[in-house]
Amino acid sequence: MGHVMTSVSATILEAEFAAQASVIPRPVRTEPAPVRWALITIALSFLSLFIVLPLISVFQQAFSRGWEVYVAALVEPDAWHAIQLTLTASAISLVLNVAFGLVAAWSIAKFEFRGKGFLLTLIDLPFSVSPVVVGLVFVLLFGAQGFFGYWFIDNGYKIIFALPGIVLATVFVTFPFVARELIPLMQEQGTAEEEAAITLGASGWQTFLKVTLPNIKWALLYGVLLCNARAMGEFGAVSVVSGHIRGETNTMPLHVEILYNEYQFAAAFAVASLLALLALVTLILKSILEYRLAEDHKR
Numbered sequence: 338m339g340h341v342m343t344s345v346s347a348t349i350l351e352a353e354f355a356a357q358a359s360v361i362p363r364p365v366r367t368e369p370a371p372v373r374w375a376l377i378t379i380a381l382s383f384l385s386l387f388i389v390l391p392l393i394s395v396f397q398q399a400f401s402r403g404w405e406v407y408v409a410a411l412v413e414p415d416a417w418h419a420i421q422l423t424l425t426a427s428a429i430s431l432v433l434n435v436a437f438g439l440v441a442a443w444s445i446a447k448f449e450f451r452g453k454g455f456l457l458t459l460i461d462l463p464f465s466v467s468p469v470v471v472g473l474v475f476v477l478l479f480g481a482q483g484f485f486g487y488w489f490i491d492n493g494y495k496i497i498f499a500l501p502g503i504v505l506a507t508v509f510v511t512f513p514f515v516a517r518e519l520i521p522l523m524q525e526q527g528t529a530e531e532e533a534a535i536t537l538g539a540s541g542w543q544t545f546l547k548v549t550l551p552n553i554k555w556a557l558l559y560g561v562l563l564c565n566a567r568a569m570g571e572f573g574a575v576s577v578v579s580g581h582i583r584g585e586t587n588t589m590p591l592h593v594e595i596l597y598n599e600y601q602f603a604a605a606f607a608v609a610s611l612l613a614l615l616a617l618v619t620l621i622l623k624s625i626l627e628y629r630l631a632e633d634h635k636r
Contacts, residue, residue, distance in 0.1 A: 395613050398606035410596075410604035411611070415584045419592035419608070426500065426575075426588065427568040430507040434564050435557070438515025443549070445516075446523030447531065460517065463510050471509050472577025475502060498580035503588065506574035511564045518560035519553055526552055559626045566619040570612060 367373070400407055410416060441460060445453055463471070479496035480486045489496055496502045530552070534544045550557075572590040579586040583595065589608055596605035 392613055392617075395606055395609055398602060399610040401606075402603040406603050407607045407610075410601075410607035413604070415587070416592060416604070416608055418584050419587045419589050420611070422500070422503070422586070423569055423588040426503045426507050427565055429504050430511055430568050431561060431565055433504075433508050434512045434515050435561060437512055438519055438560060439557075441516040442519035442523050442553075443545070445520055446526075447528050457520075460513050463513055468506075468510050468571065468573030469577060472506055472574040475505055475509075475574075475578050479505075497578055498582060498586055500586075502578035503575050503586065506578045507568050507571055510571055510574050511567045514564040514567065515557065515560035518556045518563070522553055522556045523549075555626055555629045559623070559630065562619060562622050562626065566615065569615055 368376075411420075441456070444450070445456060476497055477483050478485055479489060479502065481490060481497075483497075486497070494501075496505070530548050531544050534548045535541075539547070570590060571588075572594075575588055576591055576594075579588065579591060581587060581591060581595070583592075587595065589612060593605050593609050593612075596602075596608065
């Protein structure tokens, strides 16, 4: 009997010791300090070489001939028209992409239907096709010798070498951004809240505006931000469909190329500095939106 009691007591003590040991926090394993500092140094060096130094160089070259030359390069008629054209094309493509992204994300995340995988593949298509190829496709479709070019020209509609062609090319290369930001979030949220709203008598529009849209607002803004940044900086597809007509169809990236090829370096970097400022603003807003998205996930 004594041996039994002794073994029972030993077992209880071992269980208590194991429980206490599991509660005691263990030190986190990490790399040695030299390894950590070496990795940090490599990362900072890479960022400095490929991001910080190019940005500094852009602004240095932009102001190399003084503030007056910088301002004159931006208010010059061709440069001002390029800025206006870039903002116009970006705004139109942004509106179209937001509408398409919301519809595509709603249908893919909230409903089951045949061809859903094929639709997702089409949404990802611009990520795998070269922008130059996209521009050539639109030229083959809407150019003077294209499949639909004759009809548009005969009816007085100019697509290629005009604003509509620039918008089409910009929309194509940017339309995945909004949809791809919304689809995973809406799939994670499920359909329970929408079904509850419809059960309580809400219409489709009321359900979308008062239930779905508030739940995806930060992800939507994030997609809009990325879409706008890509639209303003697009070069390949727009270069093919614009025709490089100075003062008419040149966007900001195309205008920078022309100025640089003409050895007007200060003017070229002045316009490029606006795109660099856009990148910095986009980075700041991206960080803010990522923080808000993280806060929403915690809730």
